[in-house]
Amino acid sequence: MDEFGIIETFFKRRPQSSRVLLGIGDDAALMEGPAGHAYVLTTDTLVAGVHFPDGAPGFDVGYKALAVNVSDLAAMGARPLGFLLNLTLPTVDEAWLTRFRDGLSALSEGLAMDLIGGDTVRGPLSVTITAIGEVLQGEALRRDGARVGDRIYVSGFLGEAALGFLARAGRVAVPEEFLADVVARLDRPKPRIAEGQALRSIASAAIDLSDGLVADLGHILKASGVGAEIDLRRLPVSDAYDAVFSTVGYDPALGFGDDYELCFTVPPERLPAFHHILPRFGCGFHYIGDIVAGESLVLRTETGVYIPQALGFNHFRG
Amino acid sequence: MDEFGIIETFFKRRPQSSRVLLGIGDDAALMEGPAGHAYVLTTDTLVAGVHFPDGAPGFDVGYKALAVNVSDLAAMGARPLGFLLNLTLPTVDEAWLTRFRDGLSALSEGLAMDLIGGDTVRGPLSVTITAIGEVLQGEALRRDGARVGDRIYVSGFLGEAALGFLARAGRVAVPEEFLADVVARLDRPKPRIAEGQALRSIASAAIDLSDGLVADLGHILKASGVGAEIDLRRLPVSDAYDAVFSTVGYDPALGFGDDYELCFTVPPERLPAFHHILPRFGCGFHYIGDIVAGESLVLRTETGVYIPQALGFNHFRG
Incomplete structure (x- = not known):
């Protein structure tokens, strides 16, 4: 069973809340937002030794962890707003953290994205980011709209x-x-x-x-x-x-x-x-x-x- | 430096977007929501061997990963709406995944919370959940309102x-x-x-x-x-x-x-x-x-x- 099979088999359900406009299965989920907008939510985890080499520069880890999420917002046509950051660290290495933060900022500042929350815990190095963007309701790019002849x-x-x-x-x-x-x-x-x-x-x-x-x-x-x-x-x-x-x-x-x-x-x-x-x-x-x-x-x-x-x-x- | 110091030193910034009503520093962040509501967003990571024992039952891991996030929503006075799930798995063990899913559902179904997105990757066992709730704007419980005599x-x-x-x-x-x-x-x-x-x-x-x-x-x-x-x-x-x-x-x-x-x-x-x-x-x-x-x-x-x-x-x- 692959990662898509895991999601289909164990986790995919039709959303119950009217606030959820689009659930699992696209680049990102859509929730009802303010003033005719929809919020676009997406999340990706990067694990050391799997998604980036052990010993990878902190700057690159920070940059890429945000970039892969922002790319999902891009695929929905969204304007990026902010993100939450879950950081699992084996130790507190302030020099590494500085470079990690600088990598994040290199991308987030140009896009005016706010870091609005997160969690920092001890464990094998891993980064999860949940990015939030917005789009006018009905304007989000989705996966399910391709038609013969396109x-x-x-x-x-x-x-x-x-x-x-x-x-x-x-x-x-x-x-x-x-x-x-x-x-x-x-x-x-x-x-x-x-x-x-x-x-x-x-x-x-x-x-x-x-x-x-x-x-x-x-x-x-x-x-x-x-x-x-x-x-x-x-x-x-x-x-x-x-x-x-x-x-x-x-x-x-x-x-x-x-x-x-x-x-x-x-x-x-x-x-x-x-x-x-x-x-x-x-x-x-x-x-x-x-x-x-x-x-x-x-x-x-x-x-x-x-x-x-x-x-x-x-x-x-x- | 502890986890709070890491956040203060490296990550805490004043939000720029008017959509962000409350940034880092409370149990959860607040974003402008539809029809006078605010969305409440919180995230927590649980790592095997740190937050739960290696070999912990899948049901308990699923239940608790959601519960600790829902507890942050409770502390804001929010009504739970949905969540995103990031699951890092060393291998695909379908029996374990079934129990994990059942543990999640034991809590999420009673609260009518939708699983709206997530990511499944390979690596050391770890669960990150980002929970979303809502509250009328201005009614969220916060940390900063205690006054002398309370x-x-x-x-x-x-x-x-x-x-x-x-x-x-x-x-x-x-x-x-x-x-x-x-x-x-x-x-x-x-x-x-x-x-x-x-x-x-x-x-x-x-x-x-x-x-x-x-x-x-x-x-x-x-x-x-x-x-x-x-x-x-x-x-x-x-x-x-x-x-x-x-x-x-x-x-x-x-x-x-x-x-x-x-x-x-x-x-x-x-x-x-x-x-x-x-x-x-x-x-x-x-x-x-x-x-x-x-x-x-x-x-x-x-x-x-x-x-x-x-x-x-x-x-x-x-």
């Missing part, structure tokens, strides 16, 4: 975090001029907050790429009851990626995750509005395929089609 | 969880007829939700007793800028407690914590209203002392006075 887009480049991870582990040789960039993409992903907000009236469905394109697009397909065809030749990868992986295929871009780009669908009638916002975003939005009938994800290559069974990061895969 | 009360009996802990560890001999009760008080505390709600228009300040009376009342004193005199002969303890501790003093009732009773203050002019609600609550509310000028907590005994420096559970005390 185009599928991703922001930025895919596989950069995989490159950073493999380079640091000494498993691939990344050319010197790209090295700092790909490691930064792994340690300090930039949540696509402005992009998510701009897509609110345009995208029919959206998700952030935390577990890899195949797994995360799969969530959109399942929630929306549709299939997809992706043209692998359209996958946006960087020069660094091409320099390393040109001969070994696209698996890291498809299955590693940790890129925290957005994957979203655009209905044909909204393409003019979509093209209108494109110039604002330097990261680029790349058309990679289409929503089709059925429930399969089909990947087209130059030589044929591939239908993946289970790609993407999963904590409990055997 | 009476200090606690609900129920103190030191029961300490008894349960010491009995299970074989460090005290609890008479057979009390044993199941005191262990249940440790493993399955009953958050004082109804009591907290009834106290909204009566108490001037409130807190839940998670770290022990001295530490937790100390938070009220510090936030309110006042002192207190407690008469130790008035501390409400059970027959079980008296049977074990009659000769060894009141430390477990003062300093162990984990009772999740409420400690609150009542201004003299609200005593009639307070007496009016008393018959509704079987747990009893016990008058233990008074708010006085100054900033000290003075404990009166039969033989003199005692001014404690630092009692109460603290994760990082050396």
Whole structure:
């Protein structure tokens, strides 16, 4: 049983309270907020030795713990408001805590996010953040709105975090001029907050790429009851990626995750509005395929089609 | 540096968003909610081997992880709405997960709380819950409202969880007829939700007793800028407690914590209203002392006075 099976089997229930507008199953939950708004709530845990190396710099741990949560807010089109911080520490290392705090602040201050609560306990190093954002009711981007005929887009480049991870582990040789960039993409992903907000009236469905394109697009397909065809030749990868992986295929871009780009669908009638916002975003939005009938994800290559069974990061895969 | 020092030094900032009505420093944060309400948000982490024994029954872990958070909602006078669950598991043990879920449900279903989101990851066993409640704006019980002349009360009996802990560890001999009760008080505390709600228009300040009376009342004193005199002969303890501790003093009732009773203050002019609600609550509310000028907590005994420096559970005390 994987983490999604655990949630389905043990924890997913229909919400009873009228204050809960959307429960388990999307990037974030929605609760009724003030003055026509909905609050967007999401939470992620990072564990030392699992999500980041033992001995990782405090700055990077703080930054990334917040970034992965903010990325879920971005995928809902939300404006970030604040967060709660649960910090489990083996010891009190003030120098480490200072760097951790600075990493958090590097992201939270630019977004004007308030730290509104939390808990600090002793134990194996781990960070849980619960982030809160807001959006006008009815405007949140969800996973379940993709329809046959919609185009599928991703922001930025895919596989950069995989490159950073493999380079640091000494498993691939990344050319010197790209090295700092790909490691930064792994340690300090930039949540696509402005992009998510701009897509609110345009995208029919959206998700952030935390577990890899195949797994995360799969969530959109399942929630929306549709299939997809992706043209692998359209996958946006960087020069660094091409320099390393040109001969070994696209698996890291498809299955590693940790890129925290957005994957979203655009209905044909909204393409003019979509093209209108494109110039604002330097990261680029790349058309990679289409929503089709059925429930399969089909990947087209130059030589044929591939239908993946289970790609993407999963904590409990055997 | 203790956990409160960590928060003060590294994380406490004045909130910037007008949506945040109360930030770090109380039992819970307050955010602007719909229709004149405020949302109450609180979070607590329980770590295996720290907050519960390795090998603790899944039911108890699930129950208590939610109970300690609901107790913070009770201390704010809030109506519980829902929660997010972060579960860090070393392996997927479906039997354990079933019992864990049943323990959560045993509490959440009676309170009609929705599980609205969460995260499940691999790592050393740990549970973080973020609970959400609501209260009419301006009616939340806070720590900072105690004034000189207010009476200090606690609900129920103190030191029961300490008894349960010491009995299970074989460090005290609890008479057979009390044993199941005191262990249940440790493993399955009953958050004082109804009591907290009834106290909204009566108490001037409130807190839940998670770290022990001295530490937790100390938070009220510090936030309110006042002192207190407690008469130790008035501390409400059970027959079980008296049977074990009659000769060894009141430390477990003062300093162990984990009772999740409420400690609150009542201004003299609200005593009639307070007496009016008393018959509704079987747990009893016990008058233990008074708010006085100054900033000290003075404990009166039969033989003199005692001014404690630092009692109460603290994760990082050396």
